[in-house]
Amino acid sequence: MSGKTLYDKIWDAHVVSTDANGESILYIDLHLIHEVTTPQAFAGLRAAHRPVRRPDRTLAVADHNTPTEGQALGVGAVADEEARAQLQALERNVKANGIEFLPMGDPRNGIVHVVGPEQGRTQPGMTIVCGDSHTSTHGAFGSLAQGIGTSEVEHVLATQTLRQMKSKNMRVAFTGTPAPGVGAKDFALALIGRIGTSGGTGHVIEYTGEAIRALSMEGRMTLCNLTIEAGARAGLVAPDETTFAYVMGRPSAPKGAAWDMAVSHWKTFVSDPDARFDSEITVDVSALPPTVTWGTSPEDVVAIDGRVPDPADFAEEKATAIQRALDYMGLTPGQRIDEARVDRVFIGSCTNSRIEDLRAAAAVAAGRKVAAHVSAMIVPGSGLVKEQAESEGLDVIFREAGFDWREPGCSMCLGMNPDRLAPGERCASTSNRNFEGRQGRGGRTHLMSPAMAAAAAIAGRIADVREFG
């Protein structure tokens, strides 16, 4: 019998029971919640007179709807009436159920997938869920982290479990050493470009290889975050010394003797050498250029020195899809991607709003100016990221270069709050989805790394960060 994968081990450690159809009841160690996908779940619990089983294993933040300025004025000052009602509903629901809540304005508040790791709530070997697809982010710690819908949120609140069939195992090895200016965002875009947005459907992906071992926790979070854009249920990186060093000392991390006990437990969460994967892919990153998207799906990727596709080179069905995307994006078949002029730049989101992301963008922005026709904004992932950046003087670098320095939240990644694109505006964005209308109706999104987004802000067009040494 072959050994177990990391996914197999986390799964087996959390199965409460499995029925005759193969569906398991899986115990959930950590449930993260936010204002948008929970009101109907709490309403369901109330209607059925069901309590929250483990409020102590639940953490709430407000992030999707929150404005990125004037947060100190409080929820009562949120101009959008519906958003305000949703934020107030969350406040009532967590209070009534004894759930810890980091509200807007609290320095520990921010995007749920930045806050969980930052507070030490996210730990290796855990099962983690949240009513948000980018929950896959937490897989960077070697925890099985999955996005769920609102009915499942209600199920987890009531039972602290999820009913689920096991997924398949996929391994993606990133080999080689990337060139300067190339990192986790490029790895992810290159992978999605290769396997497509449904390439990982039905699978949990484990990332391995020397390029992964060399990544910081921030980089691993970016990669695992984007795993959902490849269609996979979750992404995983086995925990190592980099992981333990990140978790140690955080508010909810185990302390003293419990720390040593926890680390020896966490170290068991690695794939066995003879573990069997249902599919395997290898990506050599040594020759990988900075990568951006050109179209309206994360699989529509192009190297920074490349050209957008020409529908004439493709068969009918594919050609139609490409033409539709080019029309929406306002691009000419076969044009160079670095000739696309940008109107807006957004640096933020659960994909790329952590301190390392801001440092990378600041390194490009330092001593330069945002192009006159570009409006560029930086939205830190949490209040603590913002404080850290300010203590390093990054805010000063950004402001002097002409960037708008904002308060934390999901912001223009999905445009639920007032930050969004106007029709036809082209945006260099560090977020995760370039879908039609995602950042605002008619908005045109190009996904890229924080350093590349900063370079686009300066150049006023999509640009190669390698020319900004």
Add this chain to the structure above:
Amino acid sequence: MTPFTRLDAKAAPLDVANVDTDQIIPKQFLKTVDREGLARGLFYDMRFEVDGSPRAGFVLDDPAFKGAQVLIAGDNFGCGSSREHAPWALLDFGIRCVISTSFADIFYNNCFQNGLLPIALPRDQVRALMGEAKGGNHVFSVDLETQTVTAPSGQTFHFDIDPGRKEKMLGGLDAIGETLQAADDISAYEARRALDQPWLEAAR
């Protein structure tokens, strides 16, 4: 949850691949605290102009497809955001079944929580059904018990579905109520975990 047993209804063809949940229901409709009333946001950007006036040409607004309860879509339907507002909006509009070559995992799960049947079929079969649906006035039959889809021409395709999910759909069962019957097992698991990983029980 409304049980799903058999459906005889019109089918509307939406021949677009990678229809994401942002397209199914855009962000501005997610600020509700209710599950109801989301039909007004379904495929909003495809159905309405920026000023809110109706946009011509969208299949579900075509009189020939009025009352359609089956949607036949391109590959990888429901990718992107986990928003359960997507199946809620489809159901509120009257769609009870979506047929595609593949579905994104979270959307697929969300469908089963709400009695919306997602059917995955091989590409040639989806193309055949898409072709028949484009004909307009017709009736498709979807039978969950026998796991078959029958097109107006009479050609019938068998689909696979996980037996547990099928049982719940047919009975309209409440998953939470069922899991709570295993409360003793969950408590036993928690007691074991408290011994093995005491740091998870300590202060937050």
